Amino acid sequence: MSLYIGLMSGTSLDAIDAALVDCGTPTPRLLATRAVAMPEALRDLLLRLCHAEGASFRELAEAEEAFCRLQARAVHELLEASGTAAADVVAIGSHGQTLEHAPEGHAGGAPYTLQLDNPSRLAELTGLEVVADFRRRDLAAGGQAAPLAPAFHQALFRHPEEWRLVLNLGGYANLTLLPPFDHPADVLGFDSGPANALLDGWYQRHQGGRFDADGAWAAGGRVDATLLARLLADDYFRRPPPKSTGREYFHLTWLERHLDDGESPRDVQTTLAELTAASVALAVEQLGERLPEAAPARLLPCGGGAHNPYLLDRLQARLPTLTLTPCAELGWPADWLEAGAFAWLAHRRLSGLPGNLPSVTGARGPRVLGGVYAP
Template sequence: MENTPDLYVGLMSGTSLDGVDAALVEITPHTSPRLLATHAEPMPTALREMLLTLCHASSASFAELAAAEDAFCHLQARAVSALLVQQGLTGDAIAAIGSHGQTVEHAPNGHQGGPAYTLQLDNPSLLAELTNCRVVADFRRRDLAAGGQAAPLAPAFHQALFHSGEEERVILNLGGFANITWLSQDGGAPLGFDTGPANVLLDAWCQHHGHGTFDENGAWAASGHVDSALLTRLLSEAFFHQPPPRSTGRELFHLPWLESHLNGAEAPADVQATLAELTAASVAQGIGQFLGSRPLTLIIGGGGARNADLCQRLANHLPNANLRPASDWGFPADWIEAGAFAWLAYRRLHNLPGNLPSVTGAKGERVLGGIYAA
């Protein structure tokens, strides 16, 4: 295989529903992926509300699903187009787009005795038409079919980008939910799993009390005090005590879940502080389960990496960790997830596995995703 670079675009829209991230990534067989350019296409309010409704709906019509999927696909296409125009490229310069789609429900253990499923709204056929690019999509369901959790999928990319034989490294993604990848210094199989909520509850509580769409820099949380009794009640949730592999989503952690643990006497700022502490404590609990108090480098990505209050809480819980931003490795915090799906598209086109059974619990390595021609 020639060591010539190919260009891929990775698309990611996470549980925050704030927009579509598009990352242009250069990939060769024998070098680390290199981030070349990025574009963030904001989520229109109407589409965000539509998706939020679907995420929490007990039922939805096919017409509602189709309308949301169509609007989301056009948003993705605008993100790709803006990125290509920014770089003076046309669709034929791109080897493939890696599209994650928009998760509206994730139930890898089934629901009320039913089969396992994970549902991402995506229309790769339409995306290929709109962008004139080959598209790779539907990454999660092959891992699910092989008995895995279908998530997280980014750890395989983390291994390619961040592994070191000189120190223990943990990659922490602070998106809507927090997930970690442990890259062992001795080269053992990576481990990774969701540790619990991150921005999903912090943002929801902020919006509920009219403090904007998110708690900028964690300032509101920093103004409150941790309610230890509330924290104990939140941490009693069974998810926090499940062994990996494990993954979660809005199906479990949402505003009604939080409200079910409140007694009504809590000050709103104290609840925000407690939610930040919940994220830090659950991350530390997950890391400690495998690394104990060993020294490690904690590489932080995702939107929560810009939350100074949350990062300080993590430092307090992990005194033996050296906290470093993902940008030290050429991938700014907000772009690792999009970069991962560019890399997964590369893996699919070269018929290489994209999952890590040690992370997802699948029966073995699998080539992930379907290919849709330009």
């Protein structure tokens, strides 16, 4: 076995996800998982820092220290729960917490992507080698630095004969098109638009909880067709790939600019779910335009949105020719793809192998991603 730990904290800021992965087999194997909830104080601080116009060095240092300690706790709990000795782990792959992602810069400025992380501190706290800062190498090569997961999707789910789509429904949705093994087409993928970030944010504002469990609140409303049309008119949805997005673009202020103050809050929630489904369907159409011969048969939903039956129903309605198949049926639970991806990317880095897909990110070529931090 060749054991790696992947650490991921997504745009929902609900937890640090830790995955123990055996990367010593042709197809990576998930061995154990651990999620450590994000304390409210840290979550609030990170949310303040996301896309802040200004932040103090003290705030950044405090957030970084608290975040790294939480990461280290997740690693220790994962090792203890799985009965794994730290000496048996090759390295940790740490994504960090994205504060802002601007791969095309702002107003003509330099492109950037910023992840809060301190891999040196994490190595000190865990005694393990850490691979981190995966995104900026792709950015330096002219890429979007996102999404990076499609390379891992390829390692897990590419099929000898079947075209497949992998849909990650995290804070934002990204889609990966996997051709059959022997087909000459490239793997394609990009961020299709918002998913749980807007749904969770609107629900928190009007209902007080972290998220709309099972999409129950959305299911009780109605789609506001006029509002949906205004939202879908945003240029992002028809921009050709490569493209990526995040909280810096699609946020509640963006939503509020499209409201006329007459909408029912519950109907807005229903319309946001429909926006996710409709923008994913547009993304599938964009992929079809680039590969007219492709006929994907199966869509594999993953991420937190894969547990939202209302959202999955709306996706199926928008994509009636596709079979929605839980990725757990293919050997990998929906909640653990991203953490698993960064374990695998750490393995790629230490093996001297590229971790990006230029056909996805638009980089000038394959690049070995990440920096290495010794314990």
